[in-house]
Amino acid sequence: MKKAEPARPRDKHLVTILMAAEEEFARHGLKGARMQAIADRAGLPKANVHYYFRNKNRLYLAVLNNIMTTWNDFFRGVTVEDDPAVALDTFIRQKVRLSFQQPTASRLFANEIIQGAPYLSEYLREVMRPWVDERARIITGWIDAGKMPATDPVLLIFMIWATTQHYADFQAQILGIMDRDTYDEQLMEEVSEFVSATILTGIGLTPVRPDR
Amino acid sequence: MKKAEPARPRDKHLVTILMAAEEEFARHGLKGARMQAIADRAGLPKANVHYYFRNKNRLYLAVLNNIMTTWNDFFRGVTVEDDPAVALDTFIRQKVRLSFQQPTASRLFANEIIQGAPYLSEYLREVMRPWVDERARIITGWIDAGKMPATDPVLLIFMIWATTQHYADFQAQILGIMDRDTYDEQLMEEVSEFVSATILTGIGLTPVRPDR
């Protein structure tokens, strides 16, 4: 029974700290975030945070890395064989769901990009650019196959990113304007429907009508 | 000749400091920005910055106020009499131009909202909500008049904000992915055209073809 699960308590603290750090870094950025605030949010003494992550920079990198890994899992395989309307609709709905359910991750990413992506410039070049290139090639494939009208694939991807992430990054503004306290499932559904239908129609595809 | 332009040198410094502060606050947020960095960027001793703005918080508020005033000037009067396609196209192109030409202001605003809008919650309620309500009413007016198909006016406004501001806030990501160093007029034109055409088509309007 001894040492049966040696890494568990450690992992538990690691996760707690990472979550607290994600929130603080998302709100205040790397320079603005305070180690004390992260420790308080995690319910641990500040020295404990330093014990696990050595310093502020390593903690920030760990959080960023954690987010990027999670996000990559969402990037599923779409091929030229798929139906563009279905594929784009699925992608848009996934992104909206992510924005509603994990807004902090999106906000931290946004913060990093706004600051000029000092810690992600390599990631942009090495991971995101190839990812966009590949999706763009698939979309071009659809256009060449006559499955959809001609459009700019890269600008289309930017538009999907912008409209979906907006609900995570600008949550405070949206809630304020809509006179609401929180997001709910119904709003998420309405937004998904509106964004998907408007973009698909906008590029000349017939919108998908899910579960009807 | 004496005291003919008493406020000039003062105003000049005020503007210089505000511009420097806008850049630093946009990149690092309120907590993350350093008064020394703002002073350096403005080419003045730090004490001078304190002389004009007393403290960091007042400077931040002055910058925010400055931006909001500038932005309000761009919010022109559109009425139910106008053609929806022309009005929306004009609005979209104005916003894209603003994103390409004054990205820092947009980024600072984004930063403030991401942080939960601690200094703008009143502005959101008192200024932006009424503004959105009024535009929404005009759009509803167009729909009722049979000038355009039914759509959600508020979600439409959010979509326009999201897609246009995206090019200011996420400039680093877009340049990185497009393998560019800077924005230029041509890209701005392409983006304007794509966003305007896609959104107008998306909500069932016939896109405007400018100067052709």
Added chain:
DNA sequence: GTCTATAAGCTGATAGAC
């Protein structure tokens, strides 16, 4: 109004007892 010098307080990081 400008600018150097410095005070007062905050923040990241660590030492060292438990």
Added chain:
DNA sequence: GTCTATCAGCTTATAGAC
């Protein structure tokens, strides 16, 4: 591994000479 005490350096802000 945990946590209190504390240090060294940084940051805001001001005092006071010019």
